[in-house]
């Protein structure tokens with residue numbers, strides 16, 4: 001029987017609730033962490049080294065099973081599901097560091113993202129979509145990925161991750177190893193993904209830059225979310241700036257002087 005309920009467009013896409021997780025027998029890394037990602041939203045996780053930011057993404061993508069807590073994607077409980085099921089549920093993970101295959105073409109690298117997609121028409125549609133979203137991917141389609149700059153390779157990784165039509169992309173330190181100008185361009189691409197309707201859960205060392213890009217910020221400390229809210233408000237908070245952003249808030253006046 002068809003449901004007569006209209007889906008709530010603002011309903012959360014990804015809900016990590018009261019997550020406890022760690023590695024092997026070592027102490028817990030995440031200790032009751034709760035993070036929510038809504039449609040077309042960039043949520044960024046910032047916090048000190050070792051706070052557990054990357055661990056949150058590993059839990060969300062099914063690489064690390066939480067010891068307790070729940071994971072819901074689009075309202076469906078997927079706690080304890082493995083990576084393949086998480087992809088099917090609508091999550092895609094762009095790992096930290098560089099993961100393009102340098103001896104393969106851009107086309108082959110992007111095509112790998114569609115390895116599990118059997119519908120050829122859908123693969124063609126997704127290919128058109130990522131080529132439009134990332135013009136450099138289209139321009140360099142036949143070139144070896146190793147011949148691209150670091151920022152361009154990152155866009156190939158983004159394109160590859162979108163081939164499975166995710167609802168939420170998990171981005172682990174996309175600025176790693178990139179100079180500030182290239183980092184700016186990569187963050188512009190993150191905004192383009194968001195504007196194309198793909199929500200992002202972003203982990204960044206470069207906390208200020210990430211908060212300038214994100215809609216919502218979550219500051220992690222001691223394995224849980226210490227504070228969260230609109231990214232612009234977190235950026236403007238002097239205490240947070242002092243503790244986590246390497247100094248006082250940036251103001252237009254301060255930047256201009």
Ligand SMILES: Nc1ncnc2c1ncn2[C@@H]1O[C@H](COP(=O)(O)OP(=O)(O)OP(=O)(O)O)[C@@H](O)[C@H]1O
Pocket residue numbers: 023026029047048049050051052053054055056205
């Ligand atoms: N594969 C692993 N095996 C064991 N411990 C791990 C593993 N990966 C991470 N850890 C530990 O988990 C804790 C959190 O690591 P995580 O990488 O999630 O932090 P992070 O906030 O992303 O740090 P950074 O900003 O330095 O990347 C750290 O103490 C780390 O040593």
